[in-house]
Amino acid sequence: MASSEPLGSQINRPSSELETFPNPAPERDYTIRMQIPEFTCLCPRTGQPDFATLELEYVPERLCVELKSLKLYIWSFREQGAFHEAVTNEILDRLAGALSPRFMRLTARFNVRGGIYTTVVAEHRAADWSPNAPVPLP
Numbered sequence: 001m002a003s004s005e006p007l008g009s010q011i012n013r014p015s016s017e018l019e020t021f022p023n024p025a026p027e028r029d030y031t032i033r034m035q036i037p038e039f040t041c042l043c044p045r046t047g048q049p050d051f052a053t054l055e056l057e058y059v060p061e062r063l064c065v066e067l068k069s070l071k072l073y074i075w076s077f078r079e080q081g082a083f084h085e086a087v088t089n090e091i092l093d094r095l096a097g098a099l100s101p102r103f104m105r106l107t108a109r110f111n112v113r114g115g116i117y118t119t120v121v122a123e124h125r126a127a128d129w130s131p132n133a134p135v136p137l138p
Helices: 067-075 084-099
Strands: 020-022 030-043 049-059 064-065 102-115 117-125
Touching: 030 067, 049 084, 064 067, 064 084, 084 102, 084 117
Parallel strands: none
Antiparallel strands: 020 064, 030 049, 049 102, 102 117
8 A cells, every 4th residue: 555655754854863784993082073054943932944064073982873873863952942051061061971982173153133143152062082192294
């Protein structure tokens, strides 16, 4: 019997689940950087949509986040009312809780609202981790 839902919609729905996979190089500090240019949530005061580009950077410990599950997790905020500061910290807390990274930074660059651009930067650092010294190159 044919479904009335679009092809693939059964698996492409917003989700609060985050999938992980083993870090392929746990012996090394390396940085994973992701840009998520289509983040949307709702203003809790007006119900109007707020748009942002999220920039996620992290140094994994034992786990990495699977990209499709990250996409569906970010999509789950589309109908939620949230202040910029609260939603940025909520996403960072959830990702850091799922991955236990050595370091994680989430930068949320919100589009202009009322003539004001808002950028929120939140960080997580494992208690026993410190970054390697930068290597100056000629």
